[in-house]
Amino acid sequence: MIRPLLVLLLFLSSLTAAAECLTRGTGDLGIVIERASGSIKVLDTTRHEVLFHIEELGDLSHASAVYSRDGRYAFIFGRDGGLSKVDILCGTIVKRLVQGGNSIGGAISQDGSLVAVSNYEPGGVKIFSSEDLSPVAEIPATPLEDGEKRSKTVGLVDAPGQRFAVSLYDTGESWVIDMQDPKAPAIRRFTDIGRLPYDALITPDGRYYITGLFGQDGLSLLDLWYPEKGPRLILENYGKGEEKLPVYKMPHLEGWAIAGHRAFLPAVGRHEVLVVDMSDWSQVARIPVHGQPVFVMARPDGRQVWVNYAFPDNDTIQVIDTESMQIVKTFQPGKGALHMEFTPRGEEVWISIRDKDEIQVYDTRTLEQTHSLPAEKPSGIFFTSRAHQTGL
């Protein structure tokens, strides 16, 4: 009797272990980065609950995340070059590797099969299988003049057609990497895009790759529908502009808000949100705001943009009506209001408040807070709906 019972018990315990994972949909889940402790929390946006706390993810300052196409796995890019695949239904780290010395972000390919990381050190892009993080391709950046180092890579995004776009900080280039054949990446290099590209974004339709420049005013625009036309400079006063100002923090470009045919973007160093007509990339308005904007995020319907600010104004959030271009609400949720993420259909926005160790949830109709969740020094919030969006 002992032997069958033992077998039963072993079988039972294996089932019990499996039962610690959740059987549930993933469409309403997300994660928040806890930067100081190198951990994340898994969030349920329907019940406004924390489902899991996952530790030992390395240095998560400036960390970002993308999702597998099924929404179950988050790929987390740490500043220390760490790449972690996390199972948000089980609350476990599936695999973690330190793939570079200093990484600045990543992307997942259109078909979900490839995860790419842009590195400062060694400068270049590494591409891994999303299945097991095994290496697929390594794309070294242009060597610097000393012949030893290579350019830092920044602004890595996915693009339609199984492509990635990335910019090279030191050498002023944008590269489009076609991964249709994973064994033979096809790279198209655009040089002289402008001085010291520091970040980039791709428009939600995946057409325009826009790079911010640290070394000069203006932005570099590459139309991925017509790459043969090459990059061109737009918004030639974007940056420090005619009067030079101290810049406390370069704004995040992925924080561009697109509402209808207009883009709302953070001015560099100025207390302004700029409004640009995307049909000809002309500036149509400047909206005076509370501080130096960091993220300018559009509610998914484009009717509002929410703005947070650099230190010393990072205790404040403002909401702008995109039609009247008026500020409709200014409030102080707490010091270190670092990041905002809208639920996919826009009824709520979740805001990380670092110095209160909490996430605050706001109803975007009433503009009132409805919930609060605990998190240790929270920064970036990433919902699984990003799995379905180009460039996020």
Place this chain on the structure above:
Amino acid sequence: MIRPLLVLLLFLSSLTAAAECLTRGTGDLGIVIERASGSIKVLDTTRHEVLFHIEELGDLSHASAVYSRDGRYAFIFGRDGGLSKVDILCGTIVKRLVQGGNSIGGAISQDGSLVAVSNYEPGGVKIFSSEDLSPVAEIPATPLEDGEKRSKTVGLVDAPGQRFAVSLYDTGESWVIDMQDPKAPAIRRFTDIGRLPYDALITPDGRYYITGLFGQDGLSLLDLWYPEKGPRLILENYGKGEEKLPVYKMPHLEGWAIAGHRAFLPAVGRHEVLVVDMSDWSQVARIPVHGQPVFVMARPDGRQVWVNYAFPDNDTIQVIDTESMQIVKTFQPGKGALHMEFTPRGEEVWISIRDKDEIQVYDTRTLEQTHSLPAEKPSGIFFTSRAHQTGL
């Protein structure tokens, strides 16, 4: 020894029953309606596999579906007034009720808490809890002159701000139903929108509610950002137009394709796709096509639109390049090419081929077929990414 063993076995069997459900992400799943057999299949879009076959869903001709915000549950609206909540992780019907005599579609509220159904008989909208399908509100349509019947309701969609929009076929109205307080629906009624509205759509940003008119030319446009301005007639020649033509099938309006600032829409009765500038709703082009278009669907990046046709041309699909407005491919996948659904980031399109009892999958870059899946007389295909989109 018998009693504990029995308890163990019972516990084991309960675990085994639970284990029949899948522990996996829902972001890459979908369903296909099998209209003749009143069944659906659950689809895995990553592995191109059928996961479950679910029967006894009633009359599924013209059936449609929406998803819970977690992506786990599909709400299926049958022509027979059936409303079914299906668990796509377990392959089971959670609940099914026949809520009306003849229903024409449904929607899920912005926050995912409410499911609404528009009925022909009795004419009106019924609203249910998405949790257990318990009744929440009943909104009867305007009575007809005979005093007995009420207007049929059509073109029901969700809108931002926890609202629904619906049109009344017999009385020529559009209603906006605000469900912020579920116990007290606030209804705003717009009369004289045009004769015999038969279907409607909401633009992906949730701003414009556009109703097709069976009884006259033109379309009714309601700007939900400024409802006080009321509806107005746009595209005044839209419909049969100056030369009257036989119409084999009124096109589906939810098949409007929006690419940048342009909409591509099926002409009524004509072998044409119309191109409209959404900034002023003027017609900018007519593209000659193979037959009377039914669905005109944009690839998510807006670079292509795919078109299928009414009988006798329903064996053909055409692909239009939205920049050149040229047809780049015409092919015959089989008779009864009824519905097309793009994967959320656009790398594939899945097409129901009724008379071949299969779904064909195409790579949207090469325009070649890559996979085939079995399905019995398939019609509508609905992927879980719709959970994150307004109006789908």
